[in-house]
Amino acid sequence: VINLNNGEQRWESYDQLVIATGALPIRPDVPGSDAAGIYALSNLESGIAVKEDVDRKKPQQAVIVGGGYIGIEMAEALVDRGMDVSVIEMAPEIMGTLDPDMAALLAKTVERHGVHLYREESFEKIETDNGAVRAVVTNKRTIPADIVIMAIGVRPDTELAREAEIPLGFKDAIIVNDRLQTKVANVWAAGDCVQSFHLVSRKPTYIALGTVANRQGRVIGANIGGDYAVFPGVMGTAICKIFDLEMGRTGLQEKEIRDLGLEFVSGTITSLTQAEYYPDAGKITVKLLAERKTGRLLGGQIVGERGSAKRIDTIAVALHAGVTVEEMINLDLSYAPPHSPVWDPVATAARKTASMI
Amino acid sequence: VINLNNGEQRWESYDQLVIATGALPIRPDVPGSDAAGIYALSNLESGIAVKEDVDRKKPQQAVIVGGGYIGIEMAEALVDRGMDVSVIEMAPEIMGTLDPDMAALLAKTVERHGVHLYREESFEKIETDNGAVRAVVTNKRTIPADIVIMAIGVRPDTELAREAEIPLGFKDAIIVNDRLQTKVANVWAAGDCVQSFHLVSRKPTYIALGTVANRQGRVIGANIGGDYAVFPGVMGTAICKIFDLEMGRTGLQEKEIRDLGLEFVSGTITSLTQAEYYPDAGKITVKLLAERKTGRLLGGQIVGERGSAKRIDTIAVALHAGVTVEEMINLDLSYAPPHSPVWDPVATAARKTASMI
Numbered sequence: 001v002i003n004l005n006n007g008e009q010r011w012e013s014y015d016q017l018v019i020a021t022g023a024l025p026i027r028p029d030v031p032g033s034d035a036a037g038i039y040a041l042s043n044l045e046s047g048i049a050v051k052e053d054v055d056r057k058k059p060q061q062a063v064i065v066g067g068g069y070i071g072i073e074m075a076e077a078l079v080d081r082g083m084d085v086s087v088i089e090m091a092p093e094i095m096g097t098l099d100p101d102m103a104a105l106l107a108k109t110v111e112r113h114g115v116h117l118y119r120e121e122s123f124e125k126i127e128t129d130n131g132a133v134r135a136v137v138t139n140k141r142t143i144p145a146d147i148v149i150m151a152i153g154v155r156p157d158t159e160l161a162r163e164a165e166i167p168l169g170f171k172d173a174i175i176v177n178d179r180l181q182t183k184v185a186n187v188w189a190a191g192d193c194v195q196s197f198h199l200v201s202r203k204p205t206y207i208a209l210g211t212v213a214n215r216q217g218r219v220i221g222a223n224i225g226g227d228y229a230v231f232p233g234v235m236g237t238a239i240c241k242i243f244d245l246e247m248g249r250t251g252l253q254e255k256e257i258r259d260l261g262l263e264f265v266s267g268t269i270t271s272l273t274q275a276e277y278y279p280d281a282g283k284i285t286v287k288l289l290a291e292r293k294t295g296r297l298l299g300g301q302i303v304g305e306r307g308s309a310k311r312i313d314t315i316a317v318a319l320h321a322g323v324t325v326e327e328m329i330n331l332d333l334s335y336a337p338p339h340s341p342v343w344d345p346v347a348t349a350a351r352k353t354a355s356m357i
Numbered sequence: 358v359i360n361l362n363n364g365e366q367r368w369e370s371y372d373q374l375v376i377a378t379g380a381l382p383i384r385p386d387v388p389g390s391d392a393a394g395i396y397a398l399s400n401l402e403s404g405i406a407v408k409e410d411v412d413r414k415k416p417q418q419a420v421i422v423g424g425g426y427i428g429i430e431m432a433e434a435l436v437d438r439g440m441d442v443s444v445i446e447m448a449p450e451i452m453g454t455l456d457p458d459m460a461a462l463l464a465k466t467v468e469r470h471g472v473h474l475y476r477e478e479s480f481e482k483i484e485t486d487n488g489a490v491r492a493v494v495t496n497k498r499t500i501p502a503d504i505v506i507m508a509i510g511v512r513p514d515t516e517l518a519r520e521a522e523i524p525l526g527f528k529d530a531i532i533v534n535d536r537l538q539t540k541v542a543n544v545w546a547a548g549d550c551v552q553s554f555h556l557v558s559r560k561p562t563y564i565a566l567g568t569v570a571n572r573q574g575r576v577i578g579a580n581i582g583g584d585y586a587v588f589p590g591v592m593g594t595a596i597c598k599i600f601d602l603e604m605g606r607t608g609l610q611e612k613e614i615r616d617l618g619l620e621f622v623s624g625t626i627t628s629l630t631q632a633e634y635y636p637d638a639g640k641i642t643v644k645l646l647a648e649r650k651t652g653r654l655l656g657g658q659i660v661g662e663r664g665s666a667k668r669i670d671t672i673a674v675a676l677h678a679g680v681t682v683e684e685m686i687n688l689d690l691s692y693a694p695p696h697s698p699v700w701d702p703v704a705t706a707a708r709k710t711a712s713m714i
Contacts, residue, residue: 066404170444197688214700215686234689236689239696255704311667311670313703316688316690316691320680320689321447323677327589329572332568332594335566335568339603342571347572
């Protein structure tokens with residue numbers, strides 16, 4: 001144990017040890033990557049650091065490397081601060097946890113708010129000026145930058161576990177059982193440093209989300225405290241606000257289903273968040289993915305206006321329960337004009353998808 | 358068949374007959390009940406009639422008999438029109454599809470908006486003046502009224518079915534099988550005139566809701582058209598906007614569980630609709646009911662601010678799937694600060710309820 005206030009080191013014995021070292025943002029080691037004005041977001045302090053830099057230096061041009069949740073949320077935040085914002089994304093479409101057809105709906109909104117999206121471009125290096133960032137270079141262009149946000153994802157921070165010879169698995173995340181015990185006696189692990197079991201693919205996965213970390217913390221606390229609790233696994237349920245749109249996703253997306261060698265059908269519908277005659281009724285698009293022949297629900301995605309995102313939970317619970325899309329048609333979902341059309345958009349998507357089985 | 362335009366009657370043969378006669382509002386036969394200015398709401402026309410009367414006669418004092426969905430929605434609508442509104446409810450609390458502790462949260466809001474709630478009072482008669490309503494008399498008081506809304510519920514309109522000797526069941530609703538066939542060959546029935554199977558109590562029930570009618574219409578259409586579809590049953594999922602609050606309910610409430618002879622525990626928590634630091638975070642109260650010992654989810658109720666009501670669907674799907682409240686704790690529900698606290702309020706309620714098993 002190192003005392004960070006005075007640098008003192010000492011050994012501390014334990015009866016039960018919990019490893020909760022979290023994740024580290026991936027920072028590619030390219031020329032200029034240690035320049036001032038480059039930020040990565042992984043905790044409260046790193047967020048505060050960006051905010052203080054923006055307040056103090058009033059940068060005008062921001063480049064964000066990576067078009068996932070963090071990258072796009074930061075794009076919105078920096079546009080709100082009046083900056084000229086560019087996002088570089090290696091893949092053909094931003095927001096890679098959605099299928100490209102759904103993510104394209106978000107990309108349109110992001111661009112409509114003035115963000116320059118450079119897709120299918122790879123980040124190559126940073127140009128500097130007196131040790132401070134001046135521009136970001138991709139394989140296709142050079143973009144002037146006063147501030148750069150690195151948002152290309154995280155990796156489990158498992159150096160400590162590796163040194164202690166605690167077995168690591170998928171993406172070097174710590175292997176734990178359902179009670180969140182590592183393979184070493186009396187050592188537990190939870191959060192962004194552990195491997196999870198994917199309840200739909202039934203394979204190990206690595207999904208770094210605060211929801212999972214919180215639930216896992218409870219499970220370890222219960223187990224160490226003498227109760228008995230298990231963490232069954234994850235489905236990658238996530239939601240995000242993107243300017244005037246909201247997105248949600250759960251389960252497997254098309255590329256993951258293909259990687260598993262499964263065949264699927266999908267149904268996408270566009271409906272409204274409220275009864276059509278209601279003043280603020282907004283558009284909502286729902287996509288469901290189901291296994292061919294069996295109709296087993298495999299995943300779902302939502303993009304829509306206010307009131308759309310949390311509807312992903314309906315799909316997440318259906319996925320948890322292993323229902324078919326045919327069964328989902330008659331789920332007793334709620335209706336009142338201020339809150340939903342009489343056919344809930346999720347049920348409408350189930351009808352479309354079931355018709356393709 | 359009677360032609361309503363010219364009164365002509367004729368016989369029309371059928372290959373398949375669908376009875377969709379709906380429901381009729383219950384209108385107690387008390388003195389004065391045929392006076393002008395008394396309305397009941399059951400279809401679009403009856404709603405338009407009230408609106409026209411309000412526009413034309415500008416009534417100042419409204420009395421609503423019945424404090425359920427329709428009664429309270431009408432109270433809000435008439436308060437919005439600047440009227441002085443009273444609601445008479447026979448039971449100790451309004452909104453009888455919620456447990457009284459949850460309904461009390463709504464009652465407070467209804468009263469704060471100026472509605473006079475007279476609970477535990479029975480409607481006795483109407484006083485008239487030249488054939489028009491003048492006041493409503495309860496067992497405790499006389500309330501001046503320019504307009505009266507009768508909102509004490511509906512009953513299935515099954516006179517036609519009874520005359521045709523089609524067997525009726527619970528509350529004289531038409532008995533149908535899962536394909537929505539009546540007990541008479543080639544005669545089908547759907548909507549507010551049929552008896553439903555309650556998926557939680559596993560007993561016949563009568564729940565007149567537009568959602569159910571819509572889903573049933575699809576099932577009959579598919580079956581008559583040569584496809585095969587079933588309607589498994591209902592759980593009484595319903596939501597409603599009440600001034601600045603929203604409510605949702607699904608499954609069994611306390612009194613229904615007691616009537617079944619089951620024992621239960623319940624957990625009620627108050628949380629927020631968004632992360633606590635988010636500007637518009639509103640209060641949300643979630644109550645779950647679970648079977649004692651087994652922990653099987655039996656029902657759920659929500660009362661809260663904007664963004665609360667549709668969360669009942671999460672509970673409805675869990676109920677459909679037959680999960681325990683213990684299992685609900687780890688459901689992979691979504692989180693992002695603009696949409697939810699990191700522990701979804703439904704999961705928090707599951708924790709509370711599971712701890713009481």
